[in-house]
Amino acid sequence: QSALTQPASVSGSPGQSITIPCTGTSSDVGSYNLVSWYQQHPGKARKLMIYEVNKRPSGVSNRFSGSKSGNTASLTISGLQAEDEADYYCCSYVGSVTLVFGGGTRLTVL
Amino acid sequence: QLQVQESGPGLVKPSETLSLTCIVSGGSITTENYFWGWIRQPPGKGLEWIGSMYHSGSKYYNPSLRSRVTISGETSKNHVSLNLTSVTAADTAVYHCVRQIGLGSWAFDYWGQGFLVTVSS
Numbered sequence: 001q002s003a004l005t006q007p008a009s010v011s012g013s014p015g016q017s018i019t020i021p022c023t024g025t026s027s028d029v030g031s032y033n034l035v036s037w038y039q040q041h042p043g044k045a046r047k048l049m050i051y052e053v054n055k056r057p058s059g060v061s062n063r064f065s066g067s068k069s070g071n072t073a074s075l076t077i078s079g080l081q082a083e084d085e086a087d088y089y090c091c092s093y094v095g096s097v098t099l100v101f102g103g104g105t106r107l108t109v110l
Numbered sequence: 111q112l113q114v115q116e117s118g119p120g121l122v123k124p125s126e127t128l129s130l131t132c133i134v135s136g137g138s139i140t141t142e143n144y145f146w147g148w149i150r151q152p153p154g155k156g157l158e159w160i161g162s163m164y165h166s167g168s169k170y171y172n173p174s175l176r177s178r179v180t181i182s183g184e185t186s187k188n189h190v191s192l193n194l195t196s197v198t199a200a201d202t203a204v205y206h207c208v209r210q211i212g213l214g215s216w217a218f219d220y221w222g223q224g225f226l227v228t229v230s231s
Contacts, residue, residue, distance in 0.1 A: 034214075036215075036217040045221040047221075052215055089157065098172050098173060
């Protein structure tokens, strides 16, 4: 399976909202509501931010939300804060007991 | 707070077996509804799911690696192990131990920092 497509970088100013798209195909993102998003700060372990497209794990700020339309999933961060500056990765189930990940997006808070 | 730490040899020779251990603290690998597994990332490349296991014995592997991989749990030590046989340079990667939220969600709520394994003679 080909990797999911994410922009290499996005940026926004404090207080703004940004959206990170994750584009797949009708065989992965388009077929399953099993998209997850992960945040990684430099030198830190990845953290689950969203699962099953739009569910937030306990402890994750409600400024983070997920959605999906067709073959594209999106992570939206509202009220951008300096601490949100990190790398973000998406992941989708593709059937046949396997997964595909995106290449990651570097979020810069200006 | 659950903590996950990978360990093992950092250098493995081609054709040999890569063996890593994931030491879990602050929680049990037998917690109901949680799976444990491994994900890797070769240098400069994307993440690849290797496989996951449940403490009762169910195991699920990436079809592309299934013939070479075994994931097992040592409940008495609260460890999860990864064995990958017949390695080549393509298996050089950072290997992460992960906890999976049930089989159906295909999401990973705890990740280890990762452990670099280099395959080289």
